[in-house]
Amino acid sequence: MRIRNWDTNLKIRLGGEFAINVLFWTFFPFLAIYFSEAFGKGPAGMLLILSQVLSVVANLLGGYCADRFGRKRMMVVATFVQAAGYGLFAVAATPLLHAPALAFAGFSAASVASSLYWPASQAMVADVVEPQHQSQVFAVFYSSLNMAVVIGPLLGSLFFLDHPAIVLAAAGVCCVGLAALLSGKLRETAPTAKRQSPETSGPWYRFVLKELGQYRIIASDRVFLLFIVAGVLVGQTFLQLDLLFPVFIKETVARTTVFAFGDWSWELTGQQLFGAIVSLNGLLVALFTVAVTKGLEKLRDRYVFVFGTAIYAVSIVLFGQMTTFWGFASVIALFTLAELMSAGPQQTFISRLAPEDMRGQYFAASSLRYTLGRTIAPLSIPLSEWIGYKWTFGLLAILALLAAAIYYLMFNWYERPAKRAA
Numbered sequence: 052m053r054i055r056n057w058d059t060n061l062k063i064r065l066g067g068e069f070a071i072n073v074l075f076w077t078f079f080p081f082l083a084i085y086f087s088e089a090f091g092k093g094p095a096g097m098l099l100i101l102s103q104v105l106s107v108v109a110n111l112l113g114g115y116c117a118d119r120f121g122r123k124r125m126m127v128v129a130t131f132v133q134a135a136g137y138g139l140f141a142v143a144a145t146p147l148l149h150a151p152a153l154a155f156a157g158f159s160a161a162s163v164a165s166s167l168y169w170p171a172s173q174a175m176v177a178d179v180v181e182p183q184h185q186s187q188v189f190a191v192f193y194s195s196l197n198m199a200v201v202i203g204p205l206l207g208s209l210f211f212l213d214h215p216a217i218v219l220a221a222a223g224v225c226c227v228g229l230a231a232l233l234s235g236k237l238r239e240t241a242p243t244a245k246r247q248s249p250e251t252s253g254p255w256y257r258f259v260l261k262e263l264g265q266y267r268i269i270a271s272d273r274v275f276l277l278f279i280v281a282g283v284l285v286g287q288t289f290l291q292l293d294l295l296f297p298v299f300i301k302e303t304v305a306r307t308t309v310f311a312f313g314d315w316s317w318e319l320t321g322q323q324l325f326g327a328i329v330s331l332n333g334l335l336v337a338l339f340t341v342a343v344t345k346g347l348e349k350l351r352d353r354y355v356f357v358f359g360t361a362i363y364a365v366s367i368v369l370f371g372q373m374t375t376f377w378g379f380a381s382v383i384a385l386f387t388l389a390e391l392m393s394a395g396p397q398q399t400f401i402s403r404l405a406p407e408d409m410r411g412q413y414f415a416a417s418s419l420r421y422t423l424g425r426t427i428a429p430l431s432i433p434l435s436e437w438i439g440y441k442w443t444f445g446l447l448a449i450l451a452l453l454a455a456a457i458y459y460l461m462f463n464w465y466e467r468p469a470k471r472a473a
Contacts, residue, residue, distance in 0.1 A: 058179040063236050067229040069195045074222040076203025078211045080329045083297050089151035092432050099429035102159040110166040114412040117171035123237045127230050129168035134226035136161030141219035173414040177402050178240035189398040190344040200333025208326035242408055277461035279419055284454035286424025288363040288447050295431040299440055300325045307376045328383050335387040343391040353462040357455045359392030364451035371444035
């Protein structure tokens with residue numbers, strides 16, 4: 052399905068979200084370093100966990116609200132909140148104020164807003180795209196994100212470390228622009244039967260309990276539960292790209308040579324190396340996502356899920372052994388292959404599994420793989436201080452292999468509908 056044939060909603064989102072993602076990735080890969088230097092590795096890990104706990108709650112409510120109040124409304128509100136969070140972070144990061152606690156509050160607000168935005172945006176794709184084309188559309192959005200991952204970290208290595216407030220202010224302004232564009236140009240796509248006015252009577256906690264109660268239906272789907280559990284476990288591996296990897300590289304690599312010719316050499320510091328590695332990951336994903344997704348359509352989902360997760364386990368063990376640019380680059384290529392085996396196919400799997408009138412909640416619950424995963428993943432930072440990097444990487448690999456086993460069991464249920472319904 053070519054982009055020119057896409058629904059107008061998707062075209063608007065593709066351009067707007069690309070600009071936002073470029074600015075986001077100029078600073079996001081360096082936040083683990085930023086907060087570790089500001090608070091110390093242990094406290095930084097705990098604060099990142101707190102931020103993700105808030106995101107988990109927001110994610111659950113975001114899926115419910117996307118189904119009840121509409122995709123467009125939730126996306127516009129969430130984008131405005133993101134703008135406010137980045138603005139607060141920018142003010143806190145100015146040289147005159149330099150308030151790490153306030154900066155963390157701004158980052159947390161933006162993270163919560165992102166969790167509100169995601170279920171509505173994913174459900175909108177499922178609303179307007181035929182099932183046979185959904186993998187390709189998800190893959191294009193994922194490629195767009197990773198094009199931003201190529202550009203963002205390179206810009207961040209040049210500007211964020213020296214001028215964080217300017218980068219964050221630009222992200223806030225861009226979010227305001229996107230929110231205005233979405234408000235003016237997007238049309239609502241949520242099924243009208245599921246949209247209703249919020250109930251304002253009664254205590255606030257009854258409303259929250261009602262929202263969470265909707266997920267009992269999803270919890271009764273044993274296939275979906277196994278999917279979530281496996282996703283949280285394997286998430287401990289791939290989420291380290293933004294958490295443990297930058298801290299590990301900064302502490303273990305002072306300088307590394309990319310090319311040398313006679314007396315001339317091109318060298319990178321640890322922070323520059325990390326920016327280059329993240330950009331390489333994004334470049335590989337941007338170049339090969341669509342091609343790999345098409346190739347994977349010929350394989351059974353069982354093999355894609357299981358082998359992709361096993362590759363994650365191998366790559367993270369190897370990552371802990373590397374000390375040179377080319378060593379890290381080769382491992383990131385393997386890491387990216389595992390990532391490509393998880394992107395489009397998993398989104399399509401959710402779309403097939405979810406009833407039409409609960410797509411928002413299923414996509415919200417599916418993103419618990421990331422929000423719950425991110426809640427636990429920052430523990431790797433203090434853990435590496437207690438048991439060392441190599442043991443930490445080994446433990447993460449074991450969790451990935453356990454996830455592969457759970458995926459295998461999940462497909463035993465999924466491919467036997469009669470037993471699953473029992």
